[in-house]
Amino acid sequence: MRARYHLSSPGTSTPYSYMFSYYRCTAVALCTCALLSNVEAAPVPTFNSTASVHDPSIVQDGNRYYVFGSHLASAWSDDLMNWHQISTAVVxxxxxxxxxxxxxxDVLEWSSTDTLWAPDVYQLPDGTWAFYYCASQGDAPRASLGLAYSDDILGPYEDQGVMLQSGMWGQISPDGTVYDATVHPNAVDPALFNDPNDGLWMVYGSYSGGIFIMEMNPQTGWPLPGQGYGTKVMGGNHARIEGAFIAYNPDTQYYYLFVSYGGLAADGGYNIRVARSQDPDGPYLDAAGQDMINAKGAAGTTFDDDSIAPYGVKLMGNAQFLSADGEPYSTSTGYVSPGHNSVLHDATTGKWFNIFHSRFVGRGEEHEVRVHQMFFNDADWPVVAPHRYAGETIGTYTEAELAGDYKVIHHGKDITATVKTSTEVSLNGDGTVTGASTGTWQLDGAHDLQITLGGTTYTGVFCRTWDTDNRLWVDSFTALSADGTALWGSEVAIPERSEPYTPIDLAPIPAQALAIGETLETTLYDRQDATQYVLEYELIDAPAGAAIGAQTGVLTYTPLLDQMGQTVTIRARAYDVLDPSLNAEVAFTVYVGAPQGTLQGANTFDAVATTGIEDADGDPTGLTARLSGTGTALAEQDPKLNLDTAQGVLEIESSQADFNGQAGVAEVSAPGRNLSDFGFTGTQDFVVQAEFGPVQDLAFIDQVGLYVGTSATTATRAGVIVFDAPQAYSAHTQAGTDVGGHFTTVVDPTDGLTVIIARQDGVWYYFVDGVPTHPTTGEADFLDTASDLTVGAFIITPLNADVKTAPLQSLTYQVGAGASSTTDWAQWVLLHFGANPLPEVAGPNADPDHDLRPNLMEYAVGSDPLVWDHAALLATGLVDGHVQLSFDQQADPALRYAVEATSDLTSADWQTIWSSAGEDNTDTEVTVTDSASATGDTPRFLRLRVDSVE
Structure with a gap:
């Protein structure tokens, strides 16, 4: 099997020089173009990209899926596994x-807010996309719900007006009575659904007076007149119920009303419930037969969870499968406050999906979209697969296959911030269950399950699902009790393996050449395809800008400006999680093109400078600027700076203060430099880097890192933040508020810290100890219009008064100058065309000698661009029935060569049979022989493709 690597250019990158020219001789065709090579991918589900969309509402358009959520966040997916962020905020x-x-x-003003809440998107019969938006005050149910249209699902949408409002204190509400927040709805969280006769309905509401349903005009998407707020189906007295979604199942002939109980924050106990009805507007009953109209808080209460917890079928809440002995990984991912779901039925496959957002154990308020497959048990209730969707299809199983050790989670009926963790049981071949719980189990038919634990019987299904924590396919089950409590089971994930083990054999990766703005992507793979391993991947030696997926082996490298003209080495390793001594390495080089010059500088601290901000002893530091707004209350001799030339560090102190201006920012020392010192005028690319020595004794929420900005209230930053452990972190600060906080890999600042922020071709890059760490709310484009930027180091300790110190070792700066650098290509042009030649004569695509060979091809094969020597460029021949192509290769690492072959000139199916780039390029004659025979009736054509990254 082979994985693929390819070159892609995010944003505007250095363009390729594409030249097409053909030469025919004994069935040979020659041309120049760009290089593409292939290697094989691993046969496991991949989750390479995630998205943050709170309250995701799913919409399918053709073969693509979209989710739309609060704050105008959105994302798309082609497989319901990998999500690609489209938008993140109301900006x-x-x-x-x-x-x-x-x-x-007007909508935002009514609701006293600057953001929007959970929307829904629905396609009207004429193809128009209807976007149901809403806004709410947040701490009160003063809200607006309106409609906008667009011909494109991704907008832009044109507002059509408001259909509902709430929170009109002391005034008449749409139902003709004075608005009462305990009875009337909070007009948010709309969700549209159809009945079997193509009637259109909307369910909506959050907390306050409950969940309501209205009948809509199916042609326009507006409410039918005379309904007021519609029909209440559940909630009231500020009970924490929201995020309603209704789906009709034609097989069971029930409408299923999904809602979320509790609070959405990590400590809010958010959980997903369901009830059902035979009519769209209710009544909706739970599995115990209780009418959900009674699921409301007691009179006079607020957020009365105890009164509503007994109602509704609880499908899932906080849950974590703990690691079991013998599994590959000793840690696991747990869901925290999963909720505000939507549902999708794929009519083609018959599969049902539950789409929701979730927070995670140990990750604070960071959230992502998750999709789980959903099934219906014998009692016609939905049950949710215990693992995220990985492309699985429920199958036919036998009891012998399913018997084994399982981890089980009892979800219960409570609303709690406690994470329900797994216990272990054995489903024995004789139909008994032993372990932490005891009882019986049986398989009915192809995959239906009946299991009794502790005297409670659950009905559900078995399905083979992908254990993302352990990266193995496992048997699993999901079931419900008669009163509506969920039970999840996941087979203990122990890989089948036995000695002797096949050695890991990583496929080699050839040398590469990249231009600034390009990204290399390649997948490491084991050529032996040894399935007994659970492999992880790591970088051993790599430049900034390189990263590898620990579980996928996908290696990416985006060169930074300060790497231009260099050949860098990337070394990566694959190792078995259960036995790391079983491993293999692969190494390759990448030449980074140098199409422009740079202006650069650095501040180090092994000597007293002649100028700059003075430290506590009056010694100049060489740093001449602070982020505007910081340090304004500090003395001229900054008491928070200590220049220690013996150690080569500038110690920056911080006590209780907050970088984004919430507290104490006037006494924060955030020293640095203005990029204008290095020729920056606002438009150029740049790279800045901070090197810290060992950073000790950081406490909860403390941060250390590098900033780029115009003031303490308008900046972007990256570094380390402390939660349970120090983590790589990045965020934007806009209008004094942190947004887009991204918490990633655990890092150890006690052995030093390297932070890089770069802007190239309008794309911002963030690296913390080599880990890509980009804020979740997109680019720092709010800084792109600034004519100057201040960059520097910071340390903040928002929550405790203990003094902390960050030992800054260096700050380095590099700004693109835009002028041409002296490359091999530039020297060749100077030699043949002189200084300042016309581009139409000396450009890479020009052909001044009219021999149908552009200058770049002439350069790449060592010929004279001013002499008509078409036939001399390449030699071809036929040897033993195989076509050969010979040419003189040049040692310029910026060139990329490829010889490709085909049997059909009209086909796009050209196969690369030889390639070279970077350090593989040498001054030598190259002869490439086609492995396929050209004898008989099958012609063969070869072509040479060349491009330069400079």
């Missing part, structure tokens, strides 16, 4: 509403 330029602050000004 200018959001594709859904490019200027929501203006277009929806």
């Amino acid at each position: 200018p330029g959001n594709p859904l509403f490019p200027d929501a602050a203006t277009d929806l000004a």
Whole structure:
């Protein structure tokens, strides 16, 4: 099997020089173009990209799936596994509403907010996309719910007006009575659904007076007149119920009402419930037969969870499968406050899906979209697979196959911030269950399950699912009790393996050449395909900008500006998780093109500078700027700076203060430099890097790192933040508020810390100890219009008064100058065309000698661009029935050569049979022989493709 690597250019990159030219001789065709090579991918589900969309509402358009959520966040997926972020916030330029602050000004003003809440998107019969938006005050149910249209699912949407409002204190509400928040709805969280006769309905509401349903005009998407707020189906007295979604199942002929109980935060106990009805507007009953209209808080209470917890079928809440002995991994991912779901039925496959957002154990408020397959048990209730969707299809199983050790989670009926963790049981071949719980189990038919534990019987299904924690396919089950409590089971994930083990054999990766702005992507793979291993991957030696997926082996490298003209080495390793002594390495080089010059500088601290901000002893540090707004209350001799030339560090102290201006920012020392010192005028690419020595004694929420910005309230930053452990972190600060906080890999600042922020071709890059760490709310484009930027180091300790110190070793700066650098290609042009030649004569695509060979091809094969020597460029021949191609290769590492072959000139199916780039390029004659025979009736054609990254 082979994985693929390819070159892609995010944003605007250094363009390729594409030259097409053909030469025919004994069935040979020659041309120049760009290089593409292939290697094989691993046969496991891949989760390479995630998205943050709170309250995701799913919409399918053709073969693509979209989710739309609060704050105008959105994402798309082609497989329901890998999600690609489209938008993240209510900001200018959001594709859904490019200027929501203006277009929806009345809505935002009514609700005293600057953001939007959970929407829904529905396609009307004429193809128009209807976007149901809402906004709410947040701490009160003063809300608006409106409608916008677009011809494109991704907008831009044009507002059509408000259909419902709430929170009109002391005034008449839409139902003709004075608004009462304990009875009337909070007009948010709309979700549209159809009945079997194509009637259109909307369910909505959050907390306050409960969940309501209205009948809609199926042609326009507006409510039918005379309904007021519609029909209440559950909730009231500020009970914590929201995020309603209704799906009709034609097989069971029930409408299923999904809601979320509790609070959405990590400590809120959010959990997903369901009830059902034979009519769209209710009544909705739970598995115990209780009418959900009674699921409400007691009179006079607020957030009365105890009164509503007994109602509704609880499908899932906080849950974590703990690691079991013998499993590959000793840690596991747990869901925290999963909720506000939507449902999708794929009519083609018959599969049902539950789409929700979730927080995670140990990751604070960071959340992502998750999709789990959903089934219906014998009692016609939905049950949710215990693991995220990985492309699985429920199958036919035998009791012998399913018997074994399982981890089980009892979800219960409570609303709690406690994470329900797994215990272990054995499903024995004789139908008994032993272990932490005892009872019986049986397989009915192909995959239906009946299991009794502790005297409670659950009915559900078995399905083979992908254990993401352990990266193995496992048997699993999901079931419900008669009163509506969920039980999940997942087979203990122990890989089948026995000695002798096949050695891991990583496929080699050839030398590469990249241009600034390009990204290399390749997948490490074991050529032996030894399935007994559970492999992880790591970088052993790599430049900034390189990263590897620990579980996928996908290696990416985006060169940074300060690497231009260098050949860098990337070394990676694959190892078996259960026995790391079983491992293999692969190494390759990458030449980074140098199409422009740079202006650069650095500040180090092994000597007293002649200028700059003075430390506590009056010694100049060489740093001449602070982020505006910081340090304004500090003395001229900064008491928070200590220049220690013996150790080569500038110690930056911090006590209780907050970088984004919430507290104490006037006494934060955030020293650095202005990029204008290095020729920056606002438009150039740049790379800045901070090197810290060992950072000790950081406490909860303390941060150390590198910033780029114009003031303490307008900046972007990256570094380390402390939760349970120090983690790589990045965030934007806009209008004094942190947004887009991204917490990633655990890092250890006690052995030093390297932080890089770069902007290249409009794309911002963030690396913390080599780990890509990009804020979740997109680019720092709010800084792109600044004519100057301040960059520097910071340390903040928001929550405790203990003094902390960050030992800064160096700050380095590199700004693109835009001028051409002296490359091999530039020297060749100077030699043949002189200084300042016309591009139409000396450019890579020009052909001044009219021999049908552009200059770049002439350069790549060592010929004279001013002499008509078409036939001399390449030699061809036929040897023993195989076509050969010979040419003189040049040692320029910026060139990429490829010889490709085909039997059909009209086909796009050209196969690479030889390639070279980077350090593999040498001054030598190259002869490439086609492995396929050209005898008989099958012709063979070869072509040479060349491009330069400079």
